[in-house]
Amino acid sequence: MTKNQDPNDSSPLKPSRPVSVVIFGASGDLTQRKLLPALYALRCEGFLPDHFRLIGNARRDYTDEAFRDLMREGVEQHGRHAPSEEDSWTDFASNMYYVGGTLEEAETFDKIKQKLEELEANDVEESIRLYYLAIPPSAFPIALNNISEQGLSVPESDRFRVIVEKPFGVDQETARVLNTQVHSAFSEDQVFRIDHYLGKETVQNILVFRLANGIFEPLWNRRYVDHVQITVGESIGVGRRGGYFDQAGIVRDIVQNHMLQLLCLVGMEVPIRFRAEHVRNEKVKVLMSLSPLSEVDIKTSVVRGQYAEGVVDDERVTAYRYEEDVNPETTTETFAAFRAYIDNWRWAGVPFYLRAGKRMKTRTTEITIVFKHPPLALFKATHERIPAPNQLIIQIQPEEGIKLRVGSKRPGTKFSIDPVQMAFTYEQSFENAPPGAYERLLLDAINGDSTLFAREDEVDYAWRFVQPILDAWQTTDLCPVHPYWAGSWGPDAADRIIERDGRAWRNEMPGEEPTLT
Ligand SMILES: NC(=O)c1ccc[n+]([C@@H]2O[C@H](COP(=O)([O-])OP(=O)(O)OC[C@H]3O[C@@H](n4cnc5c(N)ncnc54)[C@H](OP(=O)(O)O)[C@@H]3O)[C@@H](O)[C@H]2O)c1
Structure with missing residues (x-):
């Protein structure tokens, strides 16, 4: 893993390993306005590896096709790169999948795991797996618990990472509780608490x-x-x-x-x-x-x-x-x-x-x-x-x-x-x-x-x-x-x-x- 890149190193930060991103909360505002436009910009600028795939999860029912259309709308409305370059969009979108289901059900995570295994089956190297919690803070604990219970994370492994959105707690006490919950599934060096500033x-x-x-x-x-x-x-x-x-x-x-x-x-x-x-x-x-x-x-x-x-x-x-x-x-x-x-x-x-x-x-x-x-x-x-x-x-x-x-x-x-x-x-x-x-x-x-x-x-x-x-x-x-x-x-x-x-x-x-x- 390219840890803590030297800022003087201007070489592109394109990961050398395959990458699988799972967005929980994929039908929400943050995904549409920020995450998909950002991922697509990274794709257009050559920062994503050839073996990149994205799985979206939310409660609403979508087919893969409907999900891709929804994501395209987000990129069109909010992206730096319009998905007009048909080739890169087509390729990018063809690696996007939707797995519906609630965060409360273990089955949802089982389906995500199966989908990941299917998509990663032909990878020559172990992929990086990044989970993005773009869900309401009240759902963080159950999502983290199910990620851990269903074997979607292995603490200390350099393969897994999780991005946790703000707000990180509503006071010192709740932030501490949330930190404990996060650590039940991920070790500290796998945790990325985002502050977009x-x-x-x-x-x-x-x-x-x-x-x-x-x-x-x-x-x-x-x-x-x-x-x-x-x-x-x-x-x-x-x-x-x-x-x-x-x-x-x-x-x-x-x-x-x-x-x-x-x-x-x-x-x-x-x-x-x-x-x-x-x-x-x-x-x-x-x-x-x-x-x-x-x-x-x-x-x-x-x-x-x-x-x-x-x-x-x-x-x-x-x-x-x-x-x-x-x-x-x-x-x-x-x-x-x-x-x-x-x-x-x-x-x-x-x-x-x-x-x-x-x-x-x-x-x-x-x-x-x-x-x-x-x-x-x-x-x-x-x-x-x-x-x-x-x-x-x-x-x-x-x-x-x-x-x-x-x-x-x-x-x-x-x-x-x-x-x-x-x-x-x-x-x-x-x-x-x-x-x-x-x-x-x-x-x-x-x-x-x-x-x-x-x-x-x-x-x-x-x-x-x-x-x-x-x-x-x-x-x-x-x-x-x-x-x-x-x-x-x-x-x-x-x-x-x-x-x-x-x-x-x-x-x-x-x-x-x-x-x-
Ligand atoms: N929007 C922003 O600009 C922004 C900025 C900073 C931080 N954040 C943080 O980012 C997170 C997401 O915000 P958002 O604005 O995108 O919220 P949102 O528009 O309300 O979207 C929430 C997403 O979570 C899904 N979800 C909620 N409960 C679920 C459950 N029990 N099981 C499965 N999926 C569930 C929803 O799916 P369904 O609708 O299909 O049920 C939806 O996709 C929040 O923690 C927020 O504080 C957002």
């Missing part, structure tokens, strides 16, 4: 940017960094996911996984090698170093909000409480903001401000590293204001790129300083569009490279950090739910947690240039 090019580029350029890493510490901001803003509301979201809230949906992963990549120490074990060790250390939030911290430095009605993208939208399948009395948060500290040598005393929200002014995911001012304001006499500090802005969506804000002399007779920007976007700098996150992650899982997946202890420490917030919100009246207008940057209370430290959120629309004064 880690499949995004810009997210991976955080590490490359820090560690492959001599100029940034020396500045990446408390001596030069004033503070860090991470914003995950969505302009959409909960749409048709109201039932799920109202049980979850933004801390479980975004903060515990995506945001803490971003925090880890920004905050981690340099791994001794770019291998899964070392990268994940360093990420875990960041989570272990997060200063635990006391009840007082939660009351004073954590804000929860919920969107009221408002205007987003020129459209009037309803308040969260009136969304479909949401309890009109709900206190579930659609916004959260907080200040965190990484208590280690590198980051001691540097605040990390994080906020995530739905129905925000714009869709943006970005990390801003705000550097300290120079030690002496030399141009103070001619410049009426303190110039803006240098900022490094890592934009993850909508456009993927990196910007560096610096001060520059404004042309003229005085030493006036204006912010200017050096920027790169993937779109402008590289010819090819970056691969979708699921493409990268599926290929890594097939190849057994777990660098971009969350390890058991990573998930546990992430829950450990957010659990006191969730508990406090359940038990105290002193953490009010702050309403905010849909289409705004969140409640005023979120501004206060950063403003009282003499700082401000970077409330800029993506693509906005610095204003020259």
Whole structure:
């Protein structure tokens, strides 16, 4: 198995062994929108071996043909590669099969096993078998139990892998129980807990940017960094996911996984090698170093909000409480903001401000590293204001790129300083569009490279950090739910947690240039 491929190795990651993928939940939204388009893109770009086959399972009744048609629709609507290249689609589709049946019945797994054995009968080498749990989290335990009971997995074998979708538990306790269930069928190195943020090019580029350029890493510490901001803003509301979201809230949906992963990549120490074990060790250390939030911290430095009605993208939208399948009395948060500290040598005393929200002014995911001012304001006499500090802005969506804000002399007779920007976007700098996150992650899982997946202890420490917030919100009246207008940057209370430290959120629309004064 090609484990933990060296990133400097640009050779294609096409597996040399046959590959069998089984998707549980093959009639669902995730399969249609993400998994099939990603697998087909991998096929078109030559990353799948000649001996590749896919088995889909769900409760609905399909023939192989009907299933192939359904998958084709998904690829047509959501894929980077339209299935118009008849040859590759025909070949790809002819290796797709459907085995119907419920996850509760052992017979379903027996049928899948038989189908796998039939398809693999002529393989000259043992195939890799990848199981994808694209099913509701409530069905994870029974699926894992039946995979194990019916002999579809052999722990420790380098042949088997499982991808488990998020959410990984709803709190620390349930995540631990789920980890035990997963381990009843698979050993840890066979488990790939997916967080699709880690499949995004810009997210991976955080590490490359820090560690492959001599100029940034020396500045990446408390001596030069004033503070860090991470914003995950969505302009959409909960749409048709109201039932799920109202049980979850933004801390479980975004903060515990995506945001803490971003925090880890920004905050981690340099791994001794770019291998899964070392990268994940360093990420875990960041989570272990997060200063635990006391009840007082939660009351004073954590804000929860919920969107009221408002205007987003020129459209009037309803308040969260009136969304479909949401309890009109709900206190579930659609916004959260907080200040965190990484208590280690590198980051001691540097605040990390994080906020995530739905129905925000714009869709943006970005990390801003705000550097300290120079030690002496030399141009103070001619410049009426303190110039803006240098900022490094890592934009993850909508456009993927990196910007560096610096001060520059404004042309003229005085030493006036204006912010200017050096920027790169993937779109402008590289010819090819970056691969979708699921493409990268599926290929890594097939190849057994777990660098971009969350390890058991990573998930546990992430829950450990957010659990006191969730508990406090359940038990105290002193953490009010702050309403905010849909289409705004969140409640005023979120501004206060950063403003009282003499700082401000970077409330800029993506693509906005610095204003020259
Ligand atoms: N959709 C996304 O963008 C997204 C993003 C992140 C994470 N996820 C996670 O991915 C998983 C799937 O999400 P989804 O949106 O695709 O859900 P979905 O559209 O509701 O699909 C669920 C799938 O599971 C099958 N299923 C449910 N119960 C089953 C049972 N007892 N036996 C056999 N099959 C069963 C369904 O089959 P039938 O309909 O035929 O019964 C369907 O194919 C969830 O864990 C979700 O949290 C999804």
